[in-house]
Amino acid sequence: MNVPASFLPVFEAGTVWLVGAGPGDPGLMTLTAAHALQAADVVVHDALIDPRVLGLARPDAILENAGKRGHRPSPRQADISELLVTHARAGRRVLRLKGGDPFIFGRGHEEALALAEAGIRFRIVPGVSSGLGSLALHGIPATSRDSNHAVILATGHLAEDKSLDWASLARTGQPIVLYMAVANLEPIAAALGRGGLAPDTAVIAVHGATTPAEAVIETTLGALPGLGAAGRIRSPAIIAIGAIAPLRAAIASFLIAPEVQA
Ligand SMILES: C[S@@+](CC[C@H](N)C(=O)[O-])C[C@H]1O[C@@H](n2cnc3c(N)ncnc32)[C@H](O)[C@@H]1O
DSSP: OOGGGGGOOOOTTTTTEEEOOSSSSSSSSSSHHHHHHOSSSEEEEEEOOOHHHHHHOTOOOOEEEOOTTTTBOOOOOHHHHHHHHHHHHHEEEEEESSOOOTTTTSOHHHHHHHHHHTTEEEEEEOOHHHHHHHHHHOOOSSSSSSSSOEEEEEEEETTTOOOOHHHHHHHOOOEEESOOOGGHHHHHHHHHTTTTTTTTTEEEESSSSEEETTTEEEETTTHHOOOOHTTTOOOSSEESSTTTTTTGGGGGGGGGOOOOOO
């Protein structure tokens, strides 16, 4: 494919690009993200970035893993921001590569703030967020005229946090798409139940979307915590709860998609 150079922005030395890499499959990256990988002097990436994506980096680029490394603790957010600033001040083209979209549960805004405070110019390149992409790939529409006119994207990693009122989310009657929820399925399901969601509410989980470990699990709200406890639903996973979850059934037979695990 010949992409006219005029379609792609120039990656200036001393700037940082905050780029979304999508859910894993390099084919789901934007042209600008692929261009950034070819141009960057330094790639500071999250742990979840697919090795196939990192393989597109310039062979002489410095690769820095800013995610969890083995049993060592994750670097602090302030240290990651500092790393970006240091590389940019050294005159490098710095690619901060994040899974999905950098501004959806990706701390992209925190890093942009740190760069702005340090006087470093940056560009933001959106990506296919796993919450929407993982579902669409399997024929699950985030919205459909006949089922919902809104959709809630929520993080489940703060299940006990009072700032997220799960029962109120349930009362909206709108589908909920959960990121980072696998460790908290029991309290989340209980709170959604208190908000009125029935135990037979449809749920679909997509684990490791677009990776070799991909699995799709169809279940109900009542059975969800048990599947999590039994290791049948593992991280990273996107979990869709409500009216959109069963919609794939009507189109599944013609959908070209990976195998579905029962
Ligand atoms: C820190 S959040 C980052 C979200 C990212 N910024 C996005 O827009 O997709 C990490 C969570 O994204 C979800 N996730 C990321 N990649 C995924 C994949 N390939 N399949 C399923 N879920 C994924 C999981 O819920 C995981 O816990």
